[in-house]
Amino acid sequence: MTAPAGSLLAAEGLRKTYGPTVALDGAEFSIHAGEVVALMGPSGSGKSTLLHCLAGIVTPDAGSIVYAGREMSGMTDAERSALRRSEFGFVFQFGQLVPELTCVENVALPLRLSGTPRKEAEKTGRDWMARLEVDELAKKRPGEVSGGQGQRVAVARALVTGPRVVFADEPTGALDSLNGERVMELLTDAARSTNAAVVLVTHEARVAAYSDREIVVRDGKSRDMERAV
Numbered sequence: 001m002t003a004p005a006g007s008l009l010a011a012e013g014l015r016k017t018y019g020p021t022v023a024l025d026g027a028e029f030s031i032h033a034g035e036v037v038a039l040m041g042p043s044g045s046g047k048s049t050l051l052h053c054l055a056g057i058v059t060p061d062a063g064s065i066v067y068a069g070r071e072m073s074g075m076t077d078a079e080r081s082a083l084r085r086s087e088f089g090f091v092f093q094f095g096q097l098v099p100e101l102t103c104v105e106n107v108a109l110p111l112r113l114s115g116t117p118r119k120e121a122e123k124t125g126r127d128w129m130a131r132l133e134v135d136e137l138a139k140k141r142p143g144e145v146s147g148g149q150g151q152r153v154a155v156a157r158a159l160v161t162g163p164r165v166v167f168a169d170e171p172t173g174a175l176d177s178l179n180g181e182r183v184m185e186l187l188t189d190a191a192r193s194t195n196a197a198v199v200l201v202t203h204e205a206r207v208a209a210y211s212d213r214e215i216v217v218r219d220g221k222s223r224d225m226e227r228a229v
């Protein structure tokens with residue numbers, strides 16, 4: 001496919017089945033640098049499957065995904081995992097922090113995994129924690145912080161490598177509305193300031209309101225919604 005002009009990540013004709021279940025049925029997508037796009041839609045409609053395909057975690061049965069001008073299906077597994085490590089960041093519903101590590105060690109982990117020395121990785125990690133207003137939690141373990149604090153630590157971890165795309169699947173799904181909105185504000189501010197694109201899956205209109213554009217996913221098909229202003 002030819003990706004739409006200016007898009008960083010684009011897909012068309014995505015199809016994915018799990019046995020008899022059709023999870024994606026011709027879904028399409030596009031996002032440009034610095035843009036926040038919300039994927040909305042009912043449970044089971046294919047939002048997470050679409051996000052996983054775009055992130056190179058799940059291989060679609062058919063269709064095309066182009067990232068930074070390159071067809072993803074033409075990449076090797078090693079190239080796709082290098083992308084996930086260095087150019088993509090991830091935030092999930094339950095932060096999925098490593099319980100044995102302190103918060104700053106968690107945030108620094110993606111840098112450590114790509115070979116950054118500990119001191120430098122933790123310094124950058126602390127800077128990101130400060131931006132997310134959780135630097136006072138650096139030495140605590142994930143079990144010792146609140147849900148909202150843990151999600152802010154998870155957002156810091158997603159941003160620490162300076163990713164070009166952040167994938168967030170229901171990042172506020174386990175938080176109350178006040179904490180959820182704060183996490184969204186910090187996530188979108190941080191992403192915009194670094195010109196990262198954010199692919200955000202959410203059920204909640206209040207959360208989707210932080211996006212620039214909404215795409216509704218229904219029965220494995222996606223449809224761009226004009227934002228009513």
Ligand SMILES: Nc1ncnc2c1ncn2[C@@H]1O[C@H](COP(=O)(O)OP(=O)(O)OP(=O)(O)O)[C@@H](O)[C@H]1O
Binds near residue numbers: 018023042047049
């Ligand atoms: N690994 C899997 N194995 C089998 N079926 C799957 C798998 N992943 C997803 N599905 C099925 O594909 C369909 C789409 O699932 P998906 O997780 O993408 O939905 P979703 O929109 O993210 O839903 P939710 O809002 O509940 O998270 C569902 O019918 C689901 O049961």
Ligand SMILES: [Mg+2]
Binds near residue numbers: 169
């Ligand atoms: Mg889901």
